[in-house]
Amino acid sequence: MLEIKDIKKAFDGKEILKGISFKVHDGEIAALIGPSGTGKTTLLRCINFLERADSGNITIDDISVDVKQAKKKDILEICRHSGMVFQSYNLFRNKTVLENVAEGLIVVKKKTGKEAEEIAKRELDKVGMLNHLSQYPSQISGGQQQRVSIARAMAMEPSILLMDEPTSALDPELSKEVLATIRKVAEQGVPVLIVTHEIDFAREVSHKVIFMENGLVVEEGTPREIFLEPKEERTKQFIAKISPADYQI
């Protein structure tokens, strides 16, 4: 479970996030959508302190942190209970596929090499990368790299998985394979907060859609509510712009 309350963040006096609050319940896939530059990625990065929000509260399961007073220890706790999948995969390039997934287990979770390898293999199997264990990131495709990065995040058994436009660096074909992987992850019941421009994906897989603009949540609801019966004028405009004319759910 993830709950954020009144997250605010400004860069050089310019307010990017103007007080964002929402909840992602257990087993829920929440898609964060909205025009570019509205702070979706910044919000995601504020949750695990890649950026430090100016104020607000972040709760992951039983860990609750006031951003203003967060100390190193709190930040580590938040990171250890959340997983992140990046737009550009960010795999460790000097480590093999297997080592990439085992790394966090060994270094952070203090598992033995053998335990870590077992878990890593199990997670890599789920994303269909068991045949590439000893390859390096530079030797596999972008889609494969992204699947490994999903396994890397999932191996840590996060209480919330944060995904920052996981398919936007991929061509449509590779995008498909990664989306299929995310669906599989979602079926395991891990709550996911995903920033995405894949409207079809958001519509089909997510339980909740959060529409954000100019640093504020404009509207949130089920995919049906947001895509077919949006209440806010701004949401209607956005949906109209991104949807094909014959859009149907």
Next chain:
Amino acid sequence: MERESFHLDFMLEILPKLIEVLPLTIMMAVFAIVIGCLWGLLLTFCKVSKHRKIAGLIDGITVIVRAVPEVVLIYIVYFGLPELSKDLFGYDMGTWEKPVFVVLALAIELSASSSELFRSAYNSLDPGQLEAAHALGMTGTQKFMRIIYPQGLFVILPNLSGLCLGIIQATSLAYTLGIMDVMGKAKVLDSNAFSMSTFEAYLLVALIYWGLSFIEGWIFKVLEARMGRGMRTVASGA
């Protein structure tokens, strides 16, 4: 006096005596390299720190140190450091062996040049991988040991190898303090033989240093092969 022939016998005669003092040369080089790299790393931390004043100060010191020739640095450390220590801390360095000062001087030299190298390696790091490490919940030290150090070191290995070779060669300056290292010993042996075979004596010294540089080069080759895993192939990223 006219040279009659190449004095191979003289070379063979002094070889064991030079080998006897070789450990001193190696010790000086190894300690200078290890200490110099550690100090260089510390300086780099200062240089990339958010405290602009500290970074600027260290930058300035680096520039000054790098401008000083090694032999001058050795003299400054040897003659200056004990005075400074006495005046500032009341500590007498009189009992310290001469090679210690050579090591310190060369370590200072190496720390200045290697800190620039480390900085360039730090800047070349992919911030995305550090963010991934952060997201996994790694501490600063874990990030350094697992990501920054192995990837950064690989990038600078060829240049670092050159710097270390320079330090090995610079240990030969120890003779200027009257230290009996390979160079100093050769000088004395040559004098004792009435400088009849000066060329041979120094040729032998050159050969010994060539051997050292060969070993150094080999060590770095092995390191490069070991650390280069996954680093060399060009990204095929889709």
